[in-house]
Amino acid sequence: MQLTHTDAGRGFTRRELLHRMALRSKARAARLRSGGKASAPVTPARDTDTDVPYAEYLARFAVGTPPQPVQLVVDTGSDLTWTQCVPCPACFDQALPYFDPSLSSSFGVFSCSSSACQDLPLSSCGTERGGWGNQTCVYTYSYGDRSVTTGLLLSDTFTFAGAVAVPNLAFGCGFFNQGVFNVISNMTGIAGFGRGALSLPSQLKVDNFSYCFTPVTGSAPSTVLLGLPANLHSGARGAIQTTPLIQNPADQSPTFYYLSLKGITVGSWRLPVPESAFAFTKNGTGGTIIDSGTAFTGLPTKIYRHLRDAFVSQLKELPVTNDDTILCFGVPPGAKPDVPKLALHFEGATLDLPRENYIFEFEEAGRSNICLAIFEAEGQDDMTILGNYQQQNMHVLYDLAGNKLSFVPAHCDRV
Structure with a gap:
């Protein structure tokens, strides 16, 4: 199936795209958390x-x-x-x-006694009087x-x-x-x-499904493949990496795809965050999920602040110009400064993000800006959400039979 991004072909400026993705990400995080x-x-x-x-x-x-x-x-x-x-x-x-x-x-x-109806979190038996039909789900x-x-x-x-x-x-x-x-x-x-x-x-x-998201600033459609023998080498630009899909021990009806995130590196500095900060709490909150419906990656406050401090420290020559609660820096017109590398360390795999998967650039009123496409997911739940912006031009395979997630850099417009 081909996928169309909700903002594709609608004539938004890069500044407007940033604003819309930031708002959607925070709203989505509130829903998931x-x-x-x-x-x-x-x-x-x-x-x-x-x-x-x-x-x-x-x-x-x-x-x-x-x-x-x-x-x-x-x-x-x-x-x-x-x-x-x-x-x-x-x-x-x-x-x-x-x-x-x-x-x-x-x-x-379906009748209200069917197994499919029982799989719903909330259902009832319809009646003729209610206009639903007798014993319908x-x-x-x-x-x-x-x-x-x-x-x-x-x-x-x-x-x-x-x-x-x-x-x-x-x-x-x-x-x-x-x-x-x-x-x-x-x-x-x-x-x-x-x-x-x-x-x-x-x-x-199906034993698996996969998708490959094209850049949101372009017009090419993305692709989702259901149950096909996904060839991750097709259009690949690097080595395939694999990490386990794990279960939340407190969730008897799992919906989310949880990953075992171990740490984050900015430049050459591993954030001083214990692995437990990304893991489940005793009551089943927290954990790390990968999500197609969140634009930017969301980090709990205590992790985000370490990330923010690391970027501010390593880009200290650039003025901070926050935009929609997203960390941004002012840049001299026409300049493209080096930025610290960003890597996410999972169990058995490391996602080394290319610049375009975590830095969003735009110009407005003659001013250039670079913004970190990661936001602070405020709230009581310490869930970390890996968003789709970080998955651009990445072929991502959900191995449902093997409970594994594989990913490889790819030209998604060629998959």
């Missing part, structure tokens, strides 16, 4: 910045027979795949028509930012690129969808790529 999904009803949120959609990459495919197009946000931090459906009494505007199950000859409805799927979708759990045929049709996949037919979805005009729902039973990779029973 609150658990990603809720198991109890919530009050739908109201968006506070109507100019910025809370989405990163969108995939377009089709549902039903004959196929009806959908465009879904690819989300490795949630499991349920859903799209808006007619009659849609409480829905956000979208460019594509709402999915209409009555026009599909292959759709089915009514779901409510909530996100940490208090966005919520409610509807029927259906099954239907999904048709992917190359006319590859897969029947009987479970998905949410959303009739009541509220929250920050209404600022993402080019989406119709969400494609869950998490580790749960209802996620798209789990339902397709």
Whole structure:
């Protein structure tokens, strides 16, 4: 499948792109650090910045027979795949028509006693009187930012690129969808790529999936491959590295993809942070996840401040010009100063980030700036989030069968 970045082709300046990615990253971090999904009803949120959609990459495919197009946000931090459906009494505007199950000859409805319905964090039995149909599976799927979708759990045929049709996949037919979805005009729902039973990779029973994100400042589409024998050497520019995907011992229904991060080096200086700062706490909070839906990497306050101090110390000749809570430095016009190298040390692997994967540059009012594309994820939960900006031009393979993550620098426009 090809992926389109939410800001692609919309004419934003580099300064505007930085602002939008920073806002999305902080909002996404708040969602993930609150658990990603809720198991109890919530009050739908109201968006506070109507100019910025809370989405990163969108995939377009089709549902039903004959196929009806959908465009879904690819989300490795949630499991349920859903799209808006007619009659849609409480829905956000979208460019594509709402999915209409009555026009599909292959759709089915799950009962509330089905195993698929039991896999949902919150579901109930529909009734004829309530307008749902008797004993149907009514779901409510909530996100940490208090966005919520409610509807029927259906099954239907999904048709992917190359006319590859897969029947009987479970998905949410959303009739009541509220929250920050209404600022993402080019989406119709969400494609869950998490580790749960209802996620798209789990339902397709694939041993792996991979993606390769092209630079957000360009126009080339990105790629996600499901269950294919991903050739990481295709377009590769370095050695393949592999690190384990680990489990949160306190989470009996895992969704997130956790990694074992051991430390961070800035220049030649290893940050004075113990490995325990990146690990799970006794109650299961903290840990390090890799996420497709967060733009910039987010670090807990105590780690971020060490990182910030290291960059300020090693770039002491440049004035600090913070921008949207992102650390920035003023640069003489036309100059491209050397910056300290940045490396993330995982169990069995080191991610040496190229400059363009952690430094964002822009000019405004005749002033040049370089900014660190990493933010302080404030809050009580000490979760570290590896964002997609740090994964640009990196072929990333999720080995679900082997519980491993592999990555290699690549030309993602050639994958």
